[in-house]
Amino acid sequence: MEAVKPVVDFEDRLEERAFSPLSHISAKYALLVAVLLVFIGLGVYAYQTQFREGLVVTGMRDRISWGLYVTMFVFFIGISMAGTLISAILRIAHAEWRLPITRMAEFVTVAALVIAPVFILLDMGQPTRLSNLFIFGRWQSPLTWDVFGLTTYLIGSAIYLYLALIPDLALCRDSKRLKSHPLKWLFKAFAVEWRGTHSQHHRLARTLGIFMIVIIPVAVSMHTVTSWIFAMTLREPWDSTMYAAYFVGGALYSGVGVLIILMAVLRKAFHLEEYFKLQHFKNLGYMLAAFSLIVMFFNVSEYVTEGFKLKGDMHLYLERMFVGPLAPYYWTYALSGMVLPALLVAIPATRRSIGFIVLAALLANIGMWIERYLIVVGGLSLPLQPYHPAIYSPTWVEWSLMAAGIAGFILLITLIVKIVPAVAVWEMLEHRKPKPVEEPVEELEQTRQPGLRVKLGSPFPEKPTPPVDGGRK
Amino acid sequence: MPENNDGTTRPALSRRTFLKLAGAGVLGLTVAGQGLRILTARAESRTEATTAPIGKGKRLRRWSAVIDLRRCDGCQSAGTAPQCAEACIRGRFLPEPMQWIEVYEHELPGGGTRFMPTPCMQCQNPPCVNVCPVAATWSTPEGIVLIDQRRCIGCRLCMAACPYERRFFLWGDPPLPPEAALVDYSPVHQIGAPKGTVMKCDFCTDMTSSGRLPYCAQACPNNAIYFGDLEEDLATNGRNVVMLSSFLSNNGAFRSKEDLGTKPRVYYIPGQGQDVGRSPFTKGLKPVEWPWDKTTEGAKTWKRSSR
Amino acid sequence: MKGTIYRMLLLLCLALLAAWPVSAVFADSPAPAKLDLTAPSSGSVGDRLSLKALVSSATGEPMPGVVVVFKVSTSFMNTEDSVELGRATTDKQGVAAMTYVPHSSGDLSISASLSGDVKPAVKSASSVVKILEGPQQYDSEQIGVSVPGLGPWFLAVVMGGIWFVFLWAMAQLRQIFRDGQHSAAQKRTSRLENRHV
Numbered sequence: 001m002e003a004v005k006p007v008v009d010f011e012d013r014l015e016e017r018a019f020s021p022l023s024h025i026s027a028k029y030a031l032l033v034a035v036l037l038v039f040i041g042l043g044v045y046a047y048q049t050q051f052r053e054g055l056v057v058t059g060m061r062d063r064i065s066w067g068l069y070v071t072m073f074v075f076f077i078g079i080s081m082a083g084t085l086i087s088a089i090l091r092i093a094h095a096e097w098r099l100p101i102t103r104m105a106e107f108v109t110v111a112a113l114v115i116a117p118v119f120i121l122l123d124m125g126q127p128t129r130l131s132n133l134f135i136f137g138r139w140q141s142p143l144t145w146d147v148f149g150l151t152t153y154l155i156g157s158a159i160y161l162y163l164a165l166i167p168d169l170a171l172c173r174d175s176k177r178l179k180s181h182p183l184k185w186l187f188k189a190f191a192v193e194w195r196g197t198h199s200q201h202h203r204l205a206r207t208l209g210i211f212m213i214v215i216i217p218v219a220v221s222m223h224t225v226t227s228w229i230f231a232m233t234l235r236e237p238w239d240s241t242m243y244a245a246y247f248v249g250g251a252l253y254s255g256v257g258v259l260i261i262l263m264a265v266l267r268k269a270f271h272l273e274e275y276f277k278l279q280h281f282k283n284l285g286y287m288l289a290a291f292s293l294i295v296m297f298f299n300v301s302e303y304v305t306e307g308f309k310l311k312g313d314m315h316l317y318l319e320r321m322f323v324g325p326l327a328p329y330y331w332t333y334a335l336s337g338m339v340l341p342a343l344l345v346a347i348p349a350t351r352r353s354i355g356f357i358v359l360a361a362l363l364a365n366i367g368m369w370i371e372r373y374l375i376v377v378g379g380l381s382l383p384l385q386p387y388h389p390a391i392y393s394p395t396w397v398e399w400s401l402m403a404a405g406i407a408g409f410i411l412l413i414t415l416i417v418k419i420v421p422a423v424a425v426w427e428m429l430e431h432r433k434p435k436p437v438e439e440p441v442e443e444l445e446q447t448r449q450p451g452l453r454v455k456l457g458s459p460f461p462e463k464p465t466p467p468v469d470g471g472r473k
Numbered sequence: 474m475p476e477n478n479d480g481t482t483r484p485a486l487s488r489r490t491f492l493k494l495a496g497a498g499v500l501g502l503t504v505a506g507q508g509l510r511i512l513t514a515r516a517e518s519r520t521e522a523t524t525a526p527i528g529k530g531k532r533l534r535r536w537s538a539v540i541d542l543r544r545c546d547g548c549q550s551a552g553t554a555p556q557c558a559e560a561c562i563r564g565r566f567l568p569e570p571m572q573w574i575e576v577y578e579h580e581l582p583g584g585g586t587r588f589m590p591t592p593c594m595q596c597q598n599p600p601c602v603n604v605c606p607v608a609a610t611w612s613t614p615e616g617i618v619l620i621d622q623r624r625c626i627g628c629r630l631c632m633a634a635c636p637y638e639r640r641f642f643l644w645g646d647p648p649l650p651p652e653a654a655l656v657d658y659s660p661v662h663q664i665g666a667p668k669g670t671v672m673k674c675d676f677c678t679d680m681t682s683s684g685r686l687p688y689c690a691q692a693c694p695n696n697a698i699y700f701g702d703l704e705e706d707l708a709t710n711g712r713n714v715v716m717l718s719s720f721l722s723n724n725g726a727f728r729s730k731e732d733l734g735t736k737p738r739v740y741y742i743p744g745q746g747q748d749v750g751r752s753p754f755t756k757g758l759k760p761v762e763w764p765w766d767k768t769t770e771g772a773k774t775w776k777r778s779s780r
Numbered sequence: 781m782k783g784t785i786y787r788m789l790l791l792l793c794l795a796l797l798a799a800w801p802v803s804a805v806f807a808d809s810p811a812p813a814k815l816d817l818t819a820p821s822s823g824s825v826g827d828r829l830s831l832k833a834l835v836s837s838a839t840g841e842p843m844p845g846v847v848v849v850f851k852v853s854t855s856f857m858n859t860e861d862s863v864e865l866g867r868a869t870t871d872k873q874g875v876a877a878m879t880y881v882p883h884s885s886g887d888l889s890i891s892a893s894l895s896g897d898v899k900p901a902v903k904s905a906s907s908v909v910k911i912l913e914g915p916q917q918y919d920s921e922q923i924g925v926s927v928p929g930l931g932p933w934f935l936a937v938v939m940g941g942i943w944f945v946f947l948w949a950m951a952q953l954r955q956i957f958r959d960g961q962h963s964a965a966q967k968r969t970s971r972l973e974n975r976h977v
Binding site: 061135386 | 604776
Binding site: 527528530531532533535597598681684685686700701702703704705706707708709711712713714715716719736 | 917
């Protein structure tokens with residue numbers, strides 16, 4: 001047993017911080033997993049009941065035939081935008097402050113995309129016939145588009161996450177700190193013989209470069225087809241050509257929100273204060289505010305055009321939403337879910353505190369959850385025949401399964417941050433390395449980059465660069 | 474030819490590679506063949522006609538219904554709940570909140586109300602069929618939208634898509650009379666559909682194919698429901714036969730929510746029951762009743778909305 | 781004021797009295813007494829059949845302005861009835877004509893009768909037309925817009941392109957793996973060489 005050397009330089013400290021969560025499990029962590037498992041167990045019990053009795057145990061009925069499950073599906077699909085946005089878009093934009101947070105954003109995407117289809121399964125009356133979607137799938141159906149989109153997006157995001165993970169897996173494999181880690185074989189297997197050679201670097205950079213360009217339209221199409229599940233029907237509140245854009249905007253908004261929350265949690269839990277700085281929260285906060293303005297713009301555009309014409313039964317819908325029984329939901333969403341987060345970021349006094357930015361993100365996500373609920377349940381509650389609007393009240397089965405879904409999402413992230421490092425160590429190391437002089441080809445390529453370089457303030461301390469081999473021999 | 478390490482030549486296609494390729498090829502062909510089989514099987518089962526063609530020719534029936542609102546008083550004069558809905562419930566063993574044909578009370582421009590019996594509109598551009606992910610609901614060549622509850626996955630996208638709210642979900646195991654067990658399941662009558670699937674009016678395809686009128690048309694005491702064939706251009710309410718095209722044109726027929734472009738096959742002749750002596754100001758309907766015993770073992774009944 | 785109204789009423793009565801003989805003159809004019817129906821003896825479904833009814837008086841004069849009802853007796857869904865095909869008014873030659881496009885096959889019994897309560901009653905005329913079954917669907921509705929060249933293949937190409945990139949990325953991983961193996965092997969060899977030297 002060799003004594004742990006005192007942490008001295010940036011590189012060593014980074015490795016220590018990033019790898020220490022992998023090497024031990026604290027009591028708090030175990031407790032969190034246990035609590036999450038309790039929630040999931042409750043969900044399993046609730047689902048057993050639902051499976052035995054049918055969907056009659058839910059609050060859904062013929063008039064409001066979708067409820068919390070579909071709301072949660074849309075919500076998780078929305079959250080899944082985080083990874084693509086932060087890692088792909090910011091990577092394309094060469095925003096260097098993204099480096100410590102890309103990995104987490106990709107976790108969020110993959111975890112959300114694993115949980116989202118579960119809610120479709122929960123919502124199905126005949127879940128054992130899931131295979132019919134593949135055997136008899138009609139390519140004309142919006143739900144089939146969603147199946148295509150979700151599979152493609154999930155697998156694409158997983159590949160993307162994995163590609164950017166390879167050098168870190170190799171670091172884990174080679175690290176002295178993780179010498180006796182039980183998952184060492186896993187690191188070795190998945191590090192695909194990464195030795196950090198020039199050709200490997202070049203190949204990985206090229207693959208990532210092409211992949212991030214492909215993954216962005218895939219992500220946009222995912223949110224588009226999710227909105228089309230609603231927009232392809234003839235129900236007046238859903239019958240909107242701007243639904244796809246609205247969903248993409250909402251997804252960006254809630255995705256950034258979840259990322260801010262996760263960043264704050266991991267910062268505390270894994271002591272990553274050096275890497276997740278106020279500047280990161282501020283930058284993501286600016287994005288949050290910008291997306292909240294976009295969502296506000298969509299709200300105004302949607303309801304002013306609908307409200308001006310009052311086509312069909314829209315007067316009843318708008319009345320219910322703005323002053324009627326749905327008004328508490330709508331105004332909570334509008335004021336505390338859209339306006340307040342933007343204000344919290346816009347006001348310098350609150351912007352300077354990480355707590356307020358996290359609060360803004362939390363409010364944004366609660367608001368967006370309400371917005372999805374309003375879309376699904378509010379849209380269905382508009383009667384299509386002459387009768388009084390129906391009421392939907394979810395039962396304990398639905399609440400339990402919703403809690404279980406959220407718990408499952410948190411659990412996935414909790415597990416994944418224990419298996420692989422939560423920050424992209426290699427990318428941050430590389431960023432600090434001086435540009436190698438002996439590689440003029442790389443230099444040429446760097447100079448050929450289009451003027452996309454956006455630098456929103458580098459979070460790294462301007463320290464003298466450490467030696468290239470970092471004392472790691 | 475490539476050389477081995479020891480300098481000897483080896484065939485360009487080694488046995489190992491060949492076996493691998495052959496295996497992949499066989500697998501690929503099997504998968505492709507299976508896929509093709511499924512696709513073609515679907516095409517066959519979904520283009521089948523449910524009714525014999527007209528006469529001895531090849532012309533297919535184009536079922537449609539005309540509901541003469543001038544003759545519909547919501548069964549106020551008979552003093553009962555709407556007979557069309559009740560006959561449908563009894564004939565198809567519908568569980569409690571389902572009314573495949575439901576009489577809605579609409580406001581009239583001059584005050585008062587009229588009754589509109591509303592079955593499935595059997596749209597020719599059916600939103601429900603368009604959105605179904607597994608082709609569990611489809612349009613027959615005769616223009617009837619049917620549901621195969623053996624294939625339905627219960628996603629309820631069709632219910633969200635239907636602008637007439639004419640689709641119903643089996644939220645639980647419905648209470649069924651014992652005689653329902655004697656019927657073999659078929660999409661043309663839907664008796665015996667499992668829980669977790671969608672049901673709706675099927676225009677009594679099993680009866681019309683043998684020349685009988687659907688339950689609703691048979692039961693209407695005022696003969697307000699005509700059932701007809703756009704191809705033979707005839708319709709009947711069980712008492713009279715009319716020429717469908719001129720009957721529609723001469724009486725200013727309309728279709729429900731026509732501007733949606735769903736092209737329904739159910740037509741309405743405007744009116745409020747005046748031909749059977751109803752005043753538009755006689756409001757109210759008697760509620761429909763379901764005769765099934767709610768205590769059937771294992772049955773879980775439900776209401777319209779959760780409260 | 782009252783006087784004016786009484787005077788007007790009186791005038792009205794006088795006018796009615798004066799008109800009486802005129803209507804009597806109409807009554808005396810020849811009444812429709814005979815109805816003849818001309819129809820083709822055969823046709824097939826979808827043909828345009830011309831039905832003509834000649835209305836004449838007892839003396840054989842053509843009767844203009846008389847409404848004739850055309851009917852066909854039929855059986856549909858086990859209900860038998862006489863179905864009205866249409867109505868037509870006779871012209872100056874006393875001929876009421878309509879075009880009938882049969883949608884049913886068989887021996888159709890088409891009849892013509894006068895509309896309303898005509899006194900004395902005029903016997904209706906009938907004729908049997910043999911209609912053969914037609915091959916084509918008469919009622920057909922075109923649903924959807926077909927854009928030439930656009931179809932599921934487009935979706936397949938887009939999806940295929942994306943999945944190709946996924947597979948390509950996997951292939952790149954294989955290359956990275958090989959590069960790594962290669963460099964490891966090189967290092968081993970150089971180390972071995974070093975040791976030998």
